[in-house]
C-alpha cells in the first residue's frame with residue numbers, strides 16, 4: 001500500500017467545496033504571482049502553482065499528484081494519439097495529462113467540461129501552460145459533446161479516456177463510446193474516484209464478462225436516472241448550479257468488448273484513500 005506524504009496535503013474539503021468563486025480566485029492568485037513569467041509555458045510550474053493554492057488557500061477537486069502520477073505513467077505506456085477526459089474542472093488533469101500526451105508523441109487531448117465558467121478557467125490555464133496546440137476544451141454535457149465530436153468526424157477513436165465527471169455518467173458515457181465505436185479493442189480507460197465516493201455500477205460493468213454483460217442487457221430497463229446505489233449527495237452534486245444531469249439515454253453499449261480491469265490504490269490530494277480503476281479493452285467476441 002502506498003504512503004501519503006502529509007506535507008503535500010490539500011486543504012480539507014469543506015461542505016461547499018467548488019463553484020463558490022474559488023475557481024476565479026485561483027486565476028487571480030496565479031496571474032498575480034511574482035514568478036508568472038517563469039510559470040508561462042511550463043506545465044509543471046502551472047501545476048505547482050495550482051497545488052500551492054489548494055494547499056494554502058482553498059481545496060480544489062483536482063485528481064492531485066498521487067493519482068495523477070498513476071495516469072501519467074499509463075499515458076507514457078499506452079502512448080495515445082487521442083485522449084479524452086470527462087470532467088475538466090480548472091484544468092489540473094488536463095495540463096498534467098495533456099503534457100504527458102504531447103511528450104509521448106500524441107496529437108490531441110479533449111477536455112469535456114459541462115460548466116462554461118470552469119471551461120473558461122481550463123482554457124486560460126492551458127494557454128498559460130503552453131499546451132494550446134494539443135488541448136481542445138469542449139464545453140457542454142459529456143454525452144452531447146461526445147456525440148457531436150463523433151458525428152462531425154473530429155473524434156474518430158479514443159485511445160485513452162480519463163473519467164472524472166458526474167459519477168452516474170461513467171457507465172452510460174462508456175456505453176455511448178462503445179456504441180459509437182470510439183472505444184474498441186486497444187482502448188484504455190482510467191476512472192477516478194472509484195473508492196471515494198465510489199462507483200459500483202461502473203466497476204460492475206467493466207469487471208463483467210461478455211456473457212454477464214449480454215445477460216444484463218437482456219434484463220436492463222433503460223436508465224433514465226442515477227443508479228440508486230449512489231448517495232443523494234453524489235447524484236445531485238452538480239444540480240444546484242447546472243440543473244439536473246441528463247444521462248446518455250437509450251444506450252446499449254457493446255457487450256462483446258472484453259475488458260481486463262484492475263484497481264490501483266492511491267490517495268485524494270487531501271490524503272483520503274481513493275483509487276483509479278484501469279481498464280484495458282483486450283478483444284471483442286463475436
Ligand SMILES: C[S@@+](CC[C@H](N)C(=O)[O-])C[C@H]1O[C@@H](n2cnc3c(N)ncnc32)[C@H](O)[C@@H]1O
Nearest residue numbers: 062063087089092093113114141142164165166
Ligand atoms: C472532479 S471534477 C474534475 C477534476 C479534473 N478532472 C481534475 O482532476 O483536475 C468534475 C468536473 O466534472 C464536471 N461535470 C459534471 N458533470 C459533467 C458532465 N455531464 N459532462 C461534463 N462535465 C461534467 C463538473 O463541472 C466538474 O468540473
